[in-house]
Amino acid sequence: MCCNASYAENIIHLVSAEYPPYFGAGLPHGGAVTNIVVQAFRHSDYQVKVQFLPWARALSEVRAGNVDGIIALPNSNSREDESSLAFSTPINTLQIGFYKQRDRGIEFKELTELKSFKIGSVRGISNPLEITAANLNTLESLDDITNLRKLAIGRLDLVLTDKMVGKFLLENRLSDMRIALNWQGNVVANRDQHLALSRKRAGFEKKLQAFNDGLKQMALDGSLKELINQAGLEMPQNHIN
Template identity: 25%
Template sequence: MLFLVPAQAATEKKVVLSTLEWPPYTGVKLPDNGRISKLVKDAFNAMGYKVEFKFTPWKRAIRNVRKSKDILGYFPEYYSAARAHEFIFSDTIGYSPIGVLMRVERPVIWDSVADLSKYRIGLVSGYINTDDFDKLVAEGKMNIDYAPSDYSNIKKVIRNRVRGAVVDVNVYNYISLADSNVTKLQAKLTFLNKLLGINKLHVCFKNNEEGQKLNRVLNEGLKKIGHADLNSDRCK
């Protein structure tokens, strides 16, 4: 007996990507898994691909791409020259404004990034921040306290365990509305209307033939759904 496979099932293409809980950009419980997840999914869907997301802690999200033959990329990632040697970076899928969160009554006073060396600063382990800041961290010129998540870093600021924390402003705004413990302290927390920088967000693919192919597919899909404007130079 001959069984016919539906044409759609026979031609379905699938890509598995690794990501993390990083609302409002990505998250299991967010509508469409978050604004950046939706963009990535829409772009691949426009090219005939079905997308599956694997949500894990950030370091594992990257490790999964290195070790798994099925997970071919991860997101959202900031560009870094070091990671560009290992992964293929997609066109821009969004922007991430990064600042130093602090308590109003204990401000972190800084004009240059080097000024931050005077304070104990919270970072998320495994995150890239900005080139200038990360260079000073790598040189051992910063007093750093590492945490597993942005939420942990925000709590450290609230409890005066660190003087400031490097946090994406949109992530902080989301947490400050979603968590009542942070909401009630909003008036006591500030970025002083200053940013360390604005980073472009990307999908990183394995640096092999399949990764190169998926990168081309995603970039074309972004253009197809009208998001080519995201790759402008407005944040340089």
């Protein structure tokens, strides 16, 4: 019984969502970021189990303390997140901006110039502070695929997402729209992604420290950079020392 209890304590139960190529149920190793999380925990002999859910439900599960944590989130610095979640060292960096219809020449210097545009965002994902401050007309959908489909038929003017996520979806899951849609060009925000653990779970501090230590070891031995480069990801802005 003691051995079974010890084994159970070394299992980390995480949720995640569909955000390819970073993480997703149908990706090799569950996606590049999922693989990094698993490898980092392995340094401390933790076994990771991941369940993939829609964004809003995944966030609800971790905030309620029903699971240990979520792969992966930008730190929104919101009161709700700060009180319920503990954020790890950054894993990688997202480039957040817009996709548009290729034949529409949409350019801007200030985000406030986009107030008349219908902009698709994903339910459950906090928008960058820059978007919130500009008070833009954002319309939520279940996921990025839904938003890109709406963009293609003119129900949206822009889709707010990460550059690599949009590129992956257009090349692999929406190839019929690849010619019609493209990246607008402006990077609205660079956002570091973190493992976020629930503060409601016993021992979250120990688990967070184990992850951070493992990630640091991967940075030192070069395996983190190797995995990030293999996947074509961006290294975090705040490099791990």
